[in-house]
Amino acid sequence: MDRRTRSAITLTALIARDHWDEFAMHVRAARRNGMSAQQIQEVLLQAAIYLGVPSANHAFAIAQREIAAYEEEEGTQ
Template sequence: MPSPSLDRYALGMQTRRAVLGDAHVDRASAQASAFDAPFQALITEGAWGTVWSGETWTKRERSMVTIALLAALGQDEEVAMHVRATAQTGASAEDIREALMHVAIYAGVPAANHAFKIAKRALAERDAAMEEEKQA
C-alpha cells in the first residue's frame, strides 16, 4: 500500500488516468459540478489513490476483480468502462471471461449472461479504438 504521506488525490488522479485514460478522466472532470465535486474527490482519493494504487495486486488482477464485482452488482456502465480499460491494465479477453465465469457461479447465471453481452460489446469497441489509433 502507498505511504500515507503521499498526496492521495494526486496519486489517485495519476492512477485513474493510467487505467481509464486521459479522455475519460478529462470528460468526468469537465462534467463535475459543485454538487458532485466532493464525490469525485472521494473516489479519486479512495478508489484510485488507495485501492487501485496498492502494491499487493497488479492492475490486471484489480481489473478482473473489479469487473466481476461490478457484473455481480449489475452495474452495466461501469462494467463496460472497466472492460474498455483492460487495454491499459493488461487483463485479456480470457481474463474477463474467467472473471465472468466466477460471476455465474457465485452471483448467478443471469448476472453473468448480461455481463457477457456488455463485455463483448465493450471489447469490440476497445479493439476498434485501438485499431484506429494504430492507423492514425
Template sequence: MADTSRFEQGMATRRSVLGDTYVDGATARKTPFDEDFQSFITEAAWGTVWSRPGLSKRERSMLTVALLAAMGHDEELAMHVRATANTGATPDDIKEALLHVAVYAGVPAANRAFRIAKEELAKRGGGDK
C-alpha cells in the same frame, strides 16, 4: 479537506487505469454539488485501494469486473472493461472472471455482463474470443 498526497496518487492511478480522456471528461463535468464525491473516490478508491502494492492492476481490474458484473452495475462494468486496455487484463481474463460470476452470483448476472463485455471489446477489436 483533501489529503493532497493521497489525491495526487489517486489521480495518477485513476489516469493510468481509466485513461486521460475519461478522467479529463469526469473532471470537466464536476460541479460544486459532486466535487466532494469526486475527491472522495479519487482518494479512497484510486489513492488507497487501487494504489496498494498487494495486487497488480491486472488483478484488481479482473476483481472489479467480476464485482461490478455480480452487482449489476452496468455502466461501471462497461467502463472497467474498457479500462482493461490499460491494466493488462485480456479478453480471456475477462471471460474467466465472468464465468466465476455465473457460478457465484448467478447466470443472469453473467449473461448480462458477457453481453456488455462483448460490446465493449468489439469496439476495440477484441470481442471475438
C-alpha cells in the same frame, strides 16, 4: 496488487451489484490494464458460478460489445 488483478476484482464487484454502465467502462479499462479478452471471459465464467447465470449473461453481452469497440479503436484483436 497488480493492475490486472485489480481489474478482475473490480469487474466482479460491478457484476455483483448490477452496475452495468460502470461495468462497460471497466471492461475497457481492464483491456488497457493488460487483461486479455480470454481473461475477462474467465472472470465472467466465475461470476456465473458465484453470482448467477442471468447476471453473467448480461455481463458477457456488455463485455463482448466493449471488447470489440476497444479492439476497433486500438486496431488489435
